[in-house]
Amino acid sequence: MGSGHWSTDVYTAAANYRAATGKSAFDYSDSGARHAHPDLDPNGVFMRESRDSSEHPFSTPIAVLFDVTGSMGNVPRVLQTKLPQLLGLLTRKNYAVDPQIMFGAIGDATCDRAPLQVGQFESDNRMDEHLSRIYLEGGGGGQKHESYELALYFMARHTIIDSMVNRGRRGYLFIIGDEMPYPRVKPREVQAVIGDTIKQPIPIEEILTELQRKYEVFYILPTAAGWGGDAEVLARWRGLLGQNVLELDDLDAVCETIALTVGLGEDAIDLDEGIADLEDLGSAAGSSVGRALAPLQRTSVVRDDQFQITAGPGGNQRL
């Protein structure tokens, strides 16, 4: 009413605003780059590390790798603008303790110049640098397959996460894409892209099992992408990851989806609470995220002091 005197009713006035961002979020691609930035080149990398430190004693590793091939259309660009806000969202909402985030990109090793790009786990501004240095390939083979298996291989064999080593807590790996992985990790591609020598092809199921010892693995399929909603793609990933396949119909909600998934996994929230969080914002993301995450509601972790765990050597040895 009138001047309203310090009206505070922003929720009815809020809808549909997109902040203008300053400089281009796509510095690296727009500068005419044709291959992976050295910081993101997986070739010769021994380990990407998520470490506990005095500043971040309970690190929670979160890796987000997204498909940058042509079939994804505009999706990678949107992701490159949205994902920088993931850390802040996790921090402000306390969905995860000491989050450390790594970004990367997936292409197609059969034809692309940069089939795999991986940053480092970071808990500060450097993650944004990595993200803006991701080269958006826009290529791909057009046969409904991309080299996801190569990314899974890298994550399984070339990352080390203290949360697992020190606390038995798995990290989170999100793959955002719209196509299927090739059925096997091929020695020739591993050699060319990562620099490892492996004797024989590794079936994707096998590398996934190895990976899942370290990470809770999720596949997010944006319905805005080329093969969005494709039954064959969905069936393939559901076969591999079960309920951890999430369909996302609003790309703007990608950070919220990841954040809530981590929040659920960390038992920091339950789903209803998370969705209510979003709806309180007047965010249109609520229903999209709700649909995407509905399969993930789970029973909560028991936290009490019922029994004492004695420290001592483990009973097995990893090979």
Next chain:
Amino acid sequence: MSTLVGAERRRRHEERTFEDAVAKIQAARTAQDLGGHTYREWAKIVHPDAAAAHRRATATEAFAKLSALYQKTTTSQAKPVFASGDIAEIYADGAALLKVPRNPADNDLMETEAKALQDLRTHGDPRFRAYAPKLIKTYLHEDQEKRRRRVNVLERQRNMLRLDQAGQLKIQDAVWIWRRLLIGIGWAHRAGVVHGAILESHILIHPERRGLVLLDWCYAGHRPRAIVKASEAAYPPEVLHDRTASPATDIYMATGLMTRVIGPSRMPEPLRRFAAGCSYDAPRMRPQDAWELLGEFDELIPENFRN
């Protein structure tokens, strides 16, 4: 004859006018008391040269008084300074404040402010107008040394307190101030305006009515031309290094401001985390929308604080 009657009537009328004018001038204590006519109109009535011989002495006296009254206003037209800002002196004039830059080289900043306030009027949701002062007018003033200054005339905000003079605030008060701040900047962002200098000295609060007014829009815009030197440490890197500003800049500065206002050691843990998630060096990693952020803020605070 009718002309004589007319002349006589005119003479009587002039006499009455003259006497009234003299009486008013003698009674006046400032030029403002003489609101009915301009200086020139008064001068015409009581000028000794125009007065009849028998009234000359009275006229001379009244004219002298009139000159003195107006002399006073022109020399101290700038009355006592009402407040001193980073770049401008502010003079009170009834319901208005005149904001005059000390250095004419800062005229561009004054123009920026005028433009920002006009944009807020034109493009901003009118329900939130109370969050910024109203620009009454803006004009170029030239002084005797031919220096031109852009003067912004703003509506005066009564009974308000500058945040930097508010002393130690209770957390409850800090919470409503924080909310109002997010509302104010969110409103501006939607109108396409970035404030660019969210600092203690640029915020007025009305404790009883929980009002907040954001002052000093001189630094507004996506390519800020200047910063408040004394507060350099409060600015995020993109302003200092790249000379760019975005809604995320205001969010960063508002967060820093509220952290200082509450005091980092008094900050409740959820608010501390909230602040940390708004304060990254990279603007892209900060929240981009103040009103959406208000939604998050509201979740952290008890329900009865959300007003």
